[in-house]
Amino acid sequence: MSAVDDKSKTGDETSAPSIAAPNFVNEIIEEDLRAGRRGGQVHTRFPPEPNGYLHIGHAKSICLNFGAATKFGGLCNLRFDDTNPTTEDPEYVASIQNDVRWLGFDWQDRLFYASDYFDKLYAYAEQLIESDKAYVDSQTQEQIAAERGDFYRPGQDSPFRNRPSAESLALFRRMRAGEFDDGAHVLRAKIDMRSGNLNLRDPVLYRIKRAHHYRSGDTWCIYPMYDYAHCISDALEGITHSVCTLEFEDHRPLYDWCLDQLPVPCHPQQIEFARLNLSYTVLSKRKLLQLVDDKLVDGWDDPRMPTLAGLRRRGYTPEAIRAFCERIGVSKRDGVVDVSLLEYILREDLNARAARVMAVLRPLRVVIENFPEGAIEWFDAQNHPEHPEQGSRKVPFSRVLYIEQDDFREEPPKKWFRLTRGAEVRLRYACLIRCNDIVKDPQTGEVTELRCTWDPQSRGGTASDGRKVKGTLHWVSAAHARDAEVRLYDRLFSQENPNDGDDFRRFINPASLSVLRECKVEPHLGTSQPGDLFQFERLGYFCADASEHQASKLIFNRTIELRDSWAKIDGKP
Ligand code: ATP
Numbered sequence: 327m328s329a330v331d332d333k334s335k336t337g338d339e340t341s342a343p344s345i346a347a348p349n350f351v352n353e354i355i356e357e358d359l360r361a362g363r364r365g366g367q368v369h370t371r372f373p374p375e376p377n378g379y380l381h382i383g384h385a386k387s388i389c390l391n392f393g394a395a396t397k398f399g400g401l402c403n404l405r406f407d408d409t410n411p412t413t414e415d416p417e418y419v420a421s422i423q424n425d426v427r428w429l430g431f432d433w434q435d436r437l438f439y440a441s442d443y444f445d446k447l448y449a450y451a452e453q454l455i456e457s458d459k460a461y462v463d464s465q466t467q468e469q470i471a472a473e474r475g476d477f478y479r480p481g482q483d484s485p486f487r488n489r490p491s492a493e494s495l496a497l498f499r500r501m502r503a504g505e506f507d508d509g510a511h512v513l514r515a516k517i518d519m520r521s522g523n524l525n526l527r528d529p530v531l532y533r534i535k536r537a538h539h540y541r542s543g544d545t546w547c548i549y550p551m552y553d554y555a556h557c558i559s560d561a562l563e564g565i566t567h568s569v570c571t572l573e574f575e576d577h578r579p580l581y582d583w584c585l586d587q588l589p590v591p592c593h594p595q596q597i598e599f600a601r602l603n604l605s606y607t608v609l610s611k612r613k614l615l616q617l618v619d620d621k622l623v624d625g626w627d628d629p630r631m632p633t634l635a636g637l638r639r640r641g642y643t644p645e646a647i648r649a650f651c652e653r654i655g656v657s658k659r660d661g662v663v664d665v666s667l668l669e670y671i672l673r674e675d676l677n678a679r680a681a682r683v684m685a686v687l688r689p690l691r692v693v694i695e696n697f698p699e700g701a702i703e704w705f706d707a708q709n710h711p712e713h714p715e716q717g718s719r720k721v722p723f724s725r726v727l728y729i730e731q732d733d734f735r736e737e738p739p740k741k742w743f744r745l746t747r748g749a750e751v752r753l754r755y756a757c758l759i760r761c762n763d764i765v766k767d768p769q770t771g772e773v774t775e776l777r778c779t780w781d782p783q784s785r786g787g788t789a790s791d792g793r794k795v796k797g798t799l800h801w802v803s804a805a806h807a808r809d810a811e812v813r814l815y816d817r818l819f820s821q822e823n824p825n826d827g828d829d830f831r832r833f834i835n836p837a838s839l840s841v842l843r844e845c846k847v848e849p850h851l852g853t854s855q856p857g858d859l860f861q862f863e864r865l866g867y868f869c870a871d872a873s874e875h876q877a878s879k880l881i882f883n884r885t886i887e888l889r890d891s892w893a894k895i896d897g898k899p
């Protein structure tokens with residue numbers, strides 16, 4: 327295992343997933359409530375930038391923000407942090423709302439956009455200039471960067487730092503009016519070029535950028551920077567606890583500085599937590615966008631993507647994702663969570679809810695020689711072994727069946743309990759059959775058919791004379807089965823940390839998708855609806871594809887195998 331902290335160990339545990347790990351943000355809020363701070367209110371927000379689809383890392387933030395509001399009887403807003411016109415798109419706005427709702431959270435009437443605050447943000451900027459807390463700098467970006475210094479060297483004051491407020495104000499108004507080219511001037515906060523915190527070395531608050539904004543159109547040619555817009559947006563919405571990821575810790579003094587200078591309605595408390603990192607995947611919108619743009623996946627909702635849209639299409643449930651977020655907890659220490667923890671929790675959830683059905687992915691023809699042509703036996707198959715109340719269904723049995731190619735070996739290894747010539751197995755829910763002979767393709771030598779007999783005294787699967795039969799196979803009746811396409815998905819990356827190296831795309835798992843087009847599924851699945859979840863007995867959990875599955879073309883995605891096959895490869899328990 328590469329750089330992982332002790333959090334990764336949680337992935338190998340098999341304790342109950344419902345156990346919630348510590349959440350220090352909730353502890354802070356609890357303490358604030360106990361001490362009567364912030365008027366006893368809890369008001370959080372989830373503030374995505376609409377420049378990509380949400381991923382499972384965002385789910386952690388959503389569960390944290392909406393979860394805290396629910397837990398403490400407060401409110402949580404959804405706010406689009408849309409101050410960067412070049413990367414934002416209404417498609418992302420729609421997908422984000424859809425995903426937050428799907429995850430099970432409701433912002434009610436509190437849907438906000440930072441871009442709705444452009445007028446207010448601008449007015450506050452004028453106030454900063456008037457009180458000599460901000461100035462227009464007319465240097466180039468390069469000059470500003472060169473003067474900024476670094477961790478070891480203090481910055482130098484800009485020659486424009488002490489230009490009169492009135493001059494800055496006039497220039498700022500002309501910036502807004504569109505009189506200057508992009509980059510000709512910027513508005514900077516006047517804080518301290520010698521501060522040990524680089525974020526306080528007169529950060530840029532506004533830049534000129536002639537770009538069409540998906541909401542404000544061409545109204546603006548100057549746009550506020552994130553650090554300036556974010557804290558004011560929080561304050562305007564009456565946020566009490568502004569929760570963000572650790573990389574903003576060094577920005578907190580700037581967050582506080584801005585709010586301290588301005589007559590904003592309140593001063594929220596910024597709290598930073600460790601973002602979610604997950605093994606065998608990447609959680610960065612930039613990288614996910616690259617996968618989409620380079621067509622390495624089939625769009626943002628490709629079932630291999632760690633996006634909420636991808637996970638949903640793969641068959642993940644919102645319950646499993648929420649349970650996972652509870653289980654990993656919220657701390658201040660960065661680490662990597664083992665993806666097998668997510669998969670384990672998913673299996674638990676699917677085991678409880680998915681109906682059992684039979685499907686044969688790689689069919690091998692079986693002819694029951696002593697079963698009359700045209701006859702049908704209907705056997706009772708349980709829908710869920712642990713939940714008898716979910717009832718049963720009838721599955722048809724006839725002279726020609728399909729079993730899995732893998733369930734037959736001409737030359738079986740030791741301890742082979744499945745089918746081989748001369749052996750007897752149980753067909754799940756049906757009866758015992760014995761293989762008497764095999765038929766091969768004369769050209770290829772491939773086994774194309776098994777000639778078998780059934781024991782009519784073994785209906786239900788037990789022999790009347792008490793003889794023991796160990797192997798149980800799934801099967802479908804050829805005459806009744808429906809054709810289906812099954813897409814076997816696996817982890818998108820074969821490397822535990824795909825971010826470790828020059829290009830994460832090199833670690834894409836070449837076997838992350840295989841498509842089987844000649845599958846046979848029991849007739850019952852002909853009425854399945856897009857999104858329906860099943861356990862294909864002995865094979866794993868599958869869902870009817872949300873986009874392409876239809877009555878005339880059945881398409882199932884493998885959500886996950888029944889057991890962690892990766893654990894075996896890694897030599898893990
Ligand atoms: P990315 O790094 O993927 O581009 P981002 O932080 O730029 O993500 P935002 O749209 O700004 O994306 O994220 C919205 C909220 O979700 C922010 O509060 C951010 O801190 C949080 N968030 C983003 N990624 C994660 C993560 N991996 N774990 C927890 N929270 C996250």
Ligand code: MG
Nearest residue numbers: 373374375407
């Ligand atoms: Mg961000």
